[in-house]
Amino acid sequence: MxxxxxxxxxxxxxxxxxxxxxxxxxxxxxxxxxxxxxxxxxxxxxxxxxxxxxxxxxxxxxxxxxxxxxxxxxxxxxxxxxxxxxxxxxSGIEIELALMVDTLVPLPAVGRALEALHATYPTVGVRLQIGTLGEPIDCLLQGTVDLAITVGEDLRDSRLEFDSLAPLSMAAVVGAGHALALIAKKGRVSTPELADHIQIVLMDPSPRSHGRDYGVLSQRKWRVGSQEAKLALIRAGIGWGRLPLWLIEQDLVEERLVQLSAAALGENGTTKSWVYLARRLDKPLLPAARCLRSALLAGAGLGNPADAVPAAD
Missing domain, CATH: 1.10.10.10 (Winged helix-like DNA-binding domain superfamily/Winged helix DNA-binding domain)
Structure with a gap:
């Protein structure tokens, strides 16, 4: 038998x-x-x-x-x-590790840290989610994720500890066929000129930024739930917005997008901030979470060290 x-x-x-x-x-x-x-x-x-x-x-x-x-x-x-x-x-090793990553952060860089985690703890499962604005912070506080990778300082919470991981950059851009692209090619774009056109911005599924807009200059706004949707609408010529440089480098090289240089949008239309790894102060990290944290802090490389990403608009 x-x-x-x-x-x-x-x-x-x-x-x-x-x-x-x-x-x-x-x-x-x-x-x-x-x-x-x-x-x-x-x-x-x-x-x-x-x-x-x-x-x-x-x-x-x-x-x-x-x-x-x-x-x-x-x-x-x-x-x-x-x-x-x-x-x-x-031995106290997690069965599953839940991680939420801000949509601004390049996933290949996170993948390298997760690869190091898997090599050390091959039996630990991973649940990876993508969030926008206050969503990673809220999920961390609600206990639905163990770690969160978030961007900027605007949505911080005193119940959390933050480790700085890497700087990244965002650039204000518009589709090559948009009216603002013609102005930008001649020089700087004024704030009134930006305000005359639709701005594509991320919406926050959490209540954390309720009543507040970050980096929004136009009264005409279209809201989207992901960077990919934002990029698609900007490419289509509907409006302008800020996007992470790692996402649009090829679009800029191939001139599908044009960078907007405006005094209200940072130096040459680029704004800067940091990416952080967040965890709860009242919840000690278990072995797999500690391993992932170490891999990220050791330089998994979340972007060009010369760059920085701001809190999303």
Whole structure:
């Protein structure tokens, strides 16, 4: 019966298949060659099939053996992950780590830190969410995430601790075919000229910025829920707005977007601030969260060190 199969038998099957030899497999496993041969024979009996052709000098997988190899490898891997997860639970390691990242922050940089986390704690699951404005802070305070990567100082809370991670930059831009692009190509754009046109701004799903707008100069506003939507509307020529430089570098190079130089928008239309990692003061970080924090602080690289990102408009 298949119930009599053991992980030990399957490990030996994989070892022989990978090594191409009963002798080499036994050396790698630190087991007697006879024990390896006996385990494979028992496995073949349980499966009622022949896994290796032993008629040649080196054992080779039969067609049945090749067909079962991946399934066997998957079972052993799942068993190892189960054991590691159980050990992690006993040692206080999280089963899952929840992280919310501000939409202004480049995800590839966060991915590098998460890669370091996975290498150290491969059994810990990750729940990654993207938020705007006050959403990362609110989710952190509500306990639905363990860590939050946020931008700027406007929405801080005294119940949280903040680690500065990296500077980034945002630039005020408009589509190449927009009327403001023609003005910008001739020189600086005035505040009244900006106010005459639709400004594309992020909306805050949290109540944290209720009644306040950041960096909004125009009375005509279109609100969107993500940087990608904001970029799409600006590219389409509907209005102007500020976007992170990492997101629009290629658009500027290929002249799909034009940067707006205006005194009200920072030097050459660029405004600056910092990206922060936030956590609750009343909730000690568990091992996986500490690992991710260390990876981020060690320089996962959230952008060009010469740049900085402001609180989003």
């Amino acid at each position: 298949l119930d009599a199969l053991t992980l030990d038998q399957m490990r030996m099957f994989l070892a022989v298949a990978d090594a191409g030899s009963f002798r080499l497999a036994s050396m790698r496993l630190g087991r007697a060659q006879s024990a390896v041969s006996h385990a494979i024979a028992n496995l073949e009996t349980e499966l009622k099939t022949v896994l290796f052709d032993r008629s040649t000098r080196r054992p080779t997988l039969t067609s049945d053996g090749r067909a079962l190899l991946d399934d066997c490898r998957s079972l052993v891997l799942r068993a190892d992950l189960l054991r590691a997860k159980a050990q992690g639970m006993g």
